[in-house]
Each structure stands twice: as structure tokens, then as C-alpha cells.
Amino acid sequence: MTAAATVAVGTGLPAYDVPSVSAEKMKTMAALLADPTPIHWDVATLQALGMGDRPVNQGPLTMGYAMNAVTAWAGGADRLRRLRVRFLGTVLAGQHLRVRGTVTAVREESGARLADCDLVVEVVGEGEGEGDGEGDGPAPVISGSATVVLP
């Protein structure tokens, strides 16, 4: 369901979940980016660096989930006008992420109806064998804001 005509300041965006961040997707992303950084795909490197055995998600991939959340709500990939993010922490393979958002302004600009939203991407679960994160609470890994064109 896309954004309703009743969008107002304080409207919450539907939560967007990534139930388990995929190490396989990181490999494809590394190839698309021609990114030689092995912490995204080589477990032996991670272990040698003392970083455990879970590959680290690329920041742009995590940012892409935030884009998905707002564009799904607004009605399509063509609806995004602006996204600003601050990277606060790393995301590991297997973690459960959730994107949450809240409308902070609704305005008109050049004949288009725009909504500004605050966003946060949080780790809400640690994945297999690492506990479920209960007791620690969600850990923000990205905070930011977005502007979308409303239907």
C-alpha cells in the first residue's frame, strides 16, 4: 500500500524489514562496485583482522534499504527527491534490520506535493548463533532524512 492522501506530520511509514542480511548479496555488490575490500566477502581476511567470521555489509547497500522503505511507501522508485544519511555503525551478515520513518513535513513545491521524513535503520536481531539482541535494544546504524513526491 502506498502513501495515503491523509499523510500528515507525525504519520509513521510502514516498517521495512530485512530479516537476514545476505553475505551472497555483498559479493555481487562488491563486483558491481569493483570494490577490492575483502571484509565484504572473504571470511579468512575477517578472521585474520580479528573481526569474526561475518562479512560487513557495504554502506551503500544499507542505504539502499532505506531508499526501498521510502519509495515503497511513496509509490515507486521515481518518487525519491532527496536522501541524506549518516553512517553510525556496521551491519554484519545475518543481522535483522528494520527501517523506520516518520513524516516531519508535508509541503508543495513546483506543483508537487512533497513529504519530508526522518529515517533510521536499526539492527533489531543478531541472526543465527549470535543471540537475538534482546536486552540491548535496537542499535541504529544509519540515521537520516528523505523527501519524496506524494501521489
Next chain:
Amino acid sequence: MPFGEAELQAQVGRRFPGGTYTVHPWRAWLLADTVLAEPPSVLPGAGEQVAHPLFAWMAATGAMGITWDELFGWFGATAADGPVFGEHETTLHRPLRVGATYRVSGGIVSGERKVGRRTGAFDVVGYAMDLHETDLHETDLHETDLHETDRHEIEDGSHVATCWNSIVFPRRDA
């Protein structure tokens, strides 16, 4: 020798060589799938399709005209020094299209040395890239190389997007 503040400021205003970036249908499909979005159709006759907005960042960084290592080198650093992404902002003036080729241009827009109580000294470097439409289309291109080539003969079209980023360089020796 430590990288000084004067050297940092001297890099502000430096331009990237720039280049072009094509949202090939295969790229559009793979990126959308990788970022868990609905991939565009690659079937013949699919018509004009909107590309995932993450392509603004992909194009901006993929066609800077220098490698990450070279960029780090402008600031006296290497990947081993631990530079990290700070912030990012994408502004889209119009949607990106599957099959389109964009001219990418930009450079270093800011540099600031800071000192954190826990982190010590670090530099925050801002760089911005603009994407303009070109009259090239996917079917005009024959190369399949991941690294796009510069094409100075291309006429710039409409301004499509601006990507602003900051990188944080730790300065343990400052």
C-alpha cells in the same frame, strides 16, 4: 610526515577527472536484486524503466575518474589508515533511467580538521558529484568494461542528480 591542515585546505576545489556511467540493463537488474528491490525487466520491448535511486551513488563514485586509493592518496592516506564514510546526500532532480548514460563531474568541496575526545584528530573531507544526461544510450555503447571511459565529445543534457559525500580520515599522528 603528518598530513598538515594547509595540505588539507589545498585540496579543496580540486576537480575529479570525471567520466560517464551507463545504467546497463544487466547492472540495473543485478543492483536491484542485490539491494532487495524489484529488478527491472531485461526482456526485449520492456520500454523505458526507472532505475533504482542508488544508481546516483553508483554513478557518482563509479565515474569519478580516479580510484579510491588515488582519492585517499590526495589526502596522504591509504585504505590501511581506516578512512570511513561519514555522511551522504543524494538529490534527484529527475528519476534515473535504465539504459541511460550520465556524465559525472565534481570535486572536493570541503576539508575540516577536528579533534574528538575519544577519537583524537581526524579530517572530514566533503566531495560532490553532479550527474547530467547525455545523448548516449545503452545501445550506442559497445564496451562491457566495468570502468567507464571519459567522453569529452558528449553534449551535456539536463542536470539529473547531485551526490554529496563525506569521508573521515583518522589522523593519529596529527
